[in-house]
Structure formats: structure tokens, C-alpha cells
Amino acid sequence: MATNMKISVAGRIKDESFAKVSFKGKNEEGCVIVEGKNRTLEIKLPEKINWRQATLIPRQIVFFAKKNGIKKLALDWTAVKDLKLGEESAVAEIFAVNFEMANYEFVAYKETPKEGWKFIEEILIIADGKAEIEKSIKRGQLIGKEINSCRDISNTPSGEMTPEVLAKNAQDAAKGTGIKVSVLGEGDMKKMKMEAVLAVGKGSRQKPRFIVMEYNGEKKGKPVVLIGKGVTFDSGGISIKPADGMPEMIMDMSGGASVIHTVVLAAKLGIKKRVIGLIPAVENMPSGESYRPGDIIRSMSGKTIEVENTDAEGRIILADANTYAEKYEPELVVNVATLTGAAVVALGERASAFFTKDDKLKDLISEEGEKSGEYVWQLPLWDEYEAEIKGRNADVCNTRNRANSRYGGSILGAMFIYQFSKNFPSWVHIDIAPRMTATQDEFLSAGATGTPIRLLIRLLEKY
Ligand code: BES
Numbered sequence: 001m002a003t004n005m006k007i008s009v010a011g012r013i014k015d016e017s018f019a020k021v022s023f024k025g026k027n028e029e030g031c032v033i034v035e036g037k038n039r040t041l042e043i044k045l046p047e048k049i050n051w052r053q054a055t056l057i058p059r060q061i062v063f064f065a066k067k068n069g070i071k072k073l074a075l076d077w078t079a080v081k082d083l084k085l086g087e088e089s090a091v092a093e094i095f096a097v098n099f100e101m102a103n104y105e106f107v108a109y110k111e112t113p114k115e116g117w118k119f120i121e122e123i124l125i126i127a128d129g130k131a132e133i134e135k136s137i138k139r140g141q142l143i144g145k146e147i148n149s150c151r152d153i154s155n156t157p158s159g160e161m162t163p164e165v166l167a168k169n170a171q172d173a174a175k176g177t178g179i180k181v182s183v184l185g186e187g188d189m190k191k192m193k194m195e196a197v198l199a200v201g202k203g204s205r206q207k208p209r210f211i212v213m214e215y216n217g218e219k220k221g222k223p224v225v226l227i228g229k230g231v232t233f234d235s236g237g238i239s240i241k242p243a244d245g246m247p248e249m250i251m252d253m254s255g256g257a258s259v260i261h262t263v264v265l266a267a268k269l270g271i272k273k274r275v276i277g278l279i280p281a282v283e284n285m286p287s288g289e290s291y292r293p294g295d296i297i298r299s300m301s302g303k304t305i306e307v308e309n310t311d312a313e314g315r316i317i318l319a320d321a322n323t324y325a326e327k328y329e330p331e332l333v334v335n336v337a338t339l340t341g342a343a344v345v346a347l348g349e350r351a352s353a354f355f356t357k358d359d360k361l362k363d364l365i366s367e368e369g370e371k372s373g374e375y376v377w378q379l380p381l382w383d384e385y386e387a388e389i390k391g392r393n394a395d396v397c398n399t400r401n402r403a404n405s406r407y408g409g410s411i412l413g414a415m416f417i418y419q420f421s422k423n424f425p426s427w428v429h430i431d432i433a434p435r436m437t438a439t440q441d442e443f444l445s446a447g448a449t450g451t452p453i454r455l456l457i458r459l460l461e462k463y
């Protein structure tokens with residue numbers, strides 16, 4: 001749930017109701033002290049701290065306070081400055097983003113405890129010369145809150161978060177921002193020959209939608225198009241998944257949710273760019289109406305797709321979404337998807353995989369990933385892999401076309417989407433499956449993480 005935490009900057013502590021946070025010592029003996037209530041939080045600070053690790057400091061402070069029932073904190077900013085993390089405004093922003101992220105819990109379906117929820121109510125930053133810090137904190141809070149709204153959508157169960165409701169969420173989130181939201185229904189998609197999206201959605205009673213969000217932060221110029229996988233539930237379809245882990249697939253629209261809230265955030269931050277968000281939204285279900293293994297789909301591009309496995313559905317809907325994106329003549333297209341379990345096998349739960357043929361873009365993404373605290377790592381997209389997704393009776397196949405169909409799963413998923421991205425001057429696909437849910441020791445509540453909004457927003461600003 002998005003909380004209403006107040007973060008403000010003041011010259012001195014307001015009153016005794018605030019627990020004081022300060023830092024003591026460096027390196028191994030270093031610790032953060034929450035004073036006033038006689039409690040000490042020990043955070044071991046490494047010799048040289050990087051931006052990714054810096055995100056954990058504010059998160060740990062919030063977790064510690066929540067655990068101890070502390071609702072108001074005062075943070076000594078000179079002590080934070082002494083940690084020499086980096087430029088003051090950047091540190092202030094990172095702190096605000098992560099205070100917000102750590103204060104989030106998905107409690108919408110839980111009974112409120114008698115004593116109420118333990119959310120932090122107020123954080124006071126004690127600093128002089130506050131204008132610059134205040135600005136960064138405002139910005140950080142805006143980012144953090146948008147991430148939390150994204151997490152709400154992802155965490156909401158699929159029985160409620162249908163394609164139709166996802167589209168409604170996009171419309172609601174965009175209210176008052178000037179973003180134009182259009183929602184295409186089945187009839188519209190039929191007219192446009194979006195047979196790939198329609199095929200994946202066929203098995204469900206919940207009909208597919210195609211969500212289009214247009215933000216014009218400048219009048220002219222080629223836009224950046226963000227495209228998010230919006231599978232509101234992925235049962236696997238006829239190639240049904242095992243029961244273990246299937247409940248997590250309520251979050252298979254996390255790419256779509258992140259695109260919705262990145263476009264909204266771009267507008268709220270007043271980014272001077274044209275940004276388009278596209279979300280093909282479907283539910284992947286088994287039924288008498290479902291698409292089948294062995295089916296051949298004629299995608300919107302004209303390319304035909306051989307369906308080896310109905311569980312490799314994300315790449316199929318993205319094929320049409322990427323073709324649709326061509327009409328915008330984008331300068332850059334970004335795919336965001338919980339695409340493969342293989343990405344989780346490759347990288348564990350700590351970093352998303354990304355794929356691009358653009359080396360300059362690769363450097364930018366690696367750098368901004370690092371600075372935002374969003375962990376990403378590049379995997380290869382060499383032409384040699386292309387042979388492995390050629391179709392037997394169609395142009396492309398949605399899984400590996402030879403023995404050991406799971407080999408290189410994440411790369412071949414990316415290679416498949418690349419087949420529909422060759423007309424773009426620059427393109428990247430981010431497989432966020434590894435970062436879909438929070439893992440241990442990262443001081444985020446269980447469930448969706450809201451990735452990769454922090455990275456995308458920086459990418460939009462820097463590209
Ligand atoms: N949504 C899943 C991928 C996924 C797995 C996301 C775990 C998050 C956590 C995707 O649609 C899928 O099922 N992919 C298959 C592809 C395979 C059939 C080629 C996979 O990864 O097993």
C-alpha cells in the first residue's frame with residue numbers, strides 16, 4: 001500500500017517524539033544509531049560504498065524503525081555527508097526513493113491490526129542550506145511513490161487484475177498528467193491483424209486489451225517507446241506450468257505495470273521527451289478455446305510464428321506490440337518483460353538480464369543501472385543464436401528448435417523479440433524475471449519490487 005510518509009528538511013529536531021538516527025565510525029565497526037529510545041541499529045559499512053549498496057542504508061533504517069514501532073525519525077544529514085557516498089543531491093534522492101520503497105507493504109487484503117500498521121509517518125532530515133536537498137528529496141519521493149503504485153498493481157491477484165482492470169489502472173494513474181491513454185479491445189486488434197496478441201488471449205474469458213499511453217514532453221522529436229509484457233496471469237496455457245511457483249505468475253504483468261508508471265512518472269517529473277508506453281495485456285489460460293502447441297500464428301508484421309510451447313507466450317504478444325511501435329518511428333524501443341525462468345537460473349534473483357546490439361546504449365544502461373541501484377547485466381545476442389529459433393513450417397519458432405529446448409532460454413527469448421525489432425535504430429530488451437519479486441537481505445517487503453522504473457526514468461533523462 002502506498003503510504004503517506006512525510007519527509008521534510010529542517011534546521012533542528014522538532015520534538016522528543018522523533019528518534020534520532022546518526023552514524024558512528026567507519027568500515028567494520030561502523031554503525032547507524034537510532035537514539036532516544038535506546039536502540040541501536042548496526043549497519044556494517046564497507047570501505048568504499050557504491051550506489052547499489054547505498055540504497056540499503058535508508059532501507060535498513062526504515063525496517064529497523066518499523067520493527068521497533070518507531071514512527072518518527074530524525075536523520076542527521078552532516079553524518080550522512082561524512083559517509084562520502086557522493087554528490088549530496090544524488091544521495092538525498094537515493095535516500096528518499098529507498099525510504100519510500102522500504103516503507104511499502106501490500107496490506108490491501110489484510111485486516112488492520114488493532115494497534116494499526118507500523119508504517120513510518122515522518123522522517124525529518126536535519127540539515128542547513130536545505131533548498132537543494134529538499135528538491136532532491138521531493139524528486140526521490142515522487143519516484144519512490146510511483147514505484148510503490150507499480151508494486152500494488154503487480155501484487156494484486158489476477159482474479160482482480162484482469163487485462164480490462166490493468167487498462168483501467170493505466171487510465172487512473174495517468175489522470176491529471178496530460179498523458180493520452182487509449183485502450184484497444186478485441187475488435188480493434190482484429191482490424192489491425194494483431195493475431196499474436198489475440199492467439200495468446202484466446203483461452204481466457206478475460207478478453208485481451210492493448211494499452212497505449214502517449215506523453216508528449218516535447219512537441220517534435222522522435223519518441224522513446226517503452227513496451228511492457230502484460231500477462232495478467234500465466235498458467236502456461238495448454239503447456240501448463242507445474243503447481244509450484246504458479247501463484248507467482250499473478251505478477252507476470254510486472255513489465256507492463258512498470259511501463260505504465262514510468263510513463264506517468266516521466267510526466268510528473270516533466271521530462272522533456274516524447275514517451276510512448278505500449279502494454280499488450282492478456283491472460284494465458286488453458287481451455288477449449290486456447291491456442292495450441294503446434295499452431296502457427298500470422299503476426300501483425302506478416303511473419304509467422306510456430307508455437308512449440310504455449311508457456312513462451314510473452315515473446316508472442318511482444319512481437320505484435322513491437323510491430324505496432326513502428327508507426328511512431330521511435331529513436332529507441334525498450335522491451336520490459338518477466339520473460340524467462342532461464343534468466344533467473346543465469347543471474348539468480350539479484351539482477352535483470354538485458355540484451356542489445358547497441359554498444360553505446362549498453363554502456364548507458366550499465367552505468368545508470370549502477371547509479372540507480374537497479375541491478376542489470378548484459379547477456380549476448382550474437383547472430384549465431386538466430387538459427388536456433390527458425391521455424392520448421394513457419395518463419396520463427398517460440399522456443400529452441402532443437403534438442404534440449406531449455407538451453408540458452410533467456411537469450412533465445414531475446415533473439416525471438418529481436419526478429420520483430422530490426423527496423424528500430426536502437427533497441428533493448430530487459431528480462432526482469434529475476435527481479436520480479438524481492439529477495440532476502442534487500443529490505444523490501446515480499447512480493448513485487450517495481451523494477452525497473454528507477455533505471456528507465458534515468459534512461460529517459462540521459463538518452
Ligand atoms: N512468465 C514466464 C517466465 C517467468 C518465470 C517469469 C519465473 C518470472 C519467474 C514465461 O512466460 C515462461 O513461462 N517462460 C518459459 C519459457 C519456456 C517455455 C521456453 C520458461 O521460462 O520456462
Ligand code: ZN
Nearest residue numbers: 231234252314
Ligand atoms: Zn509469462
Ligand code: ZN
Nearest residue numbers: 234311312313
Ligand atoms: Zn509463460
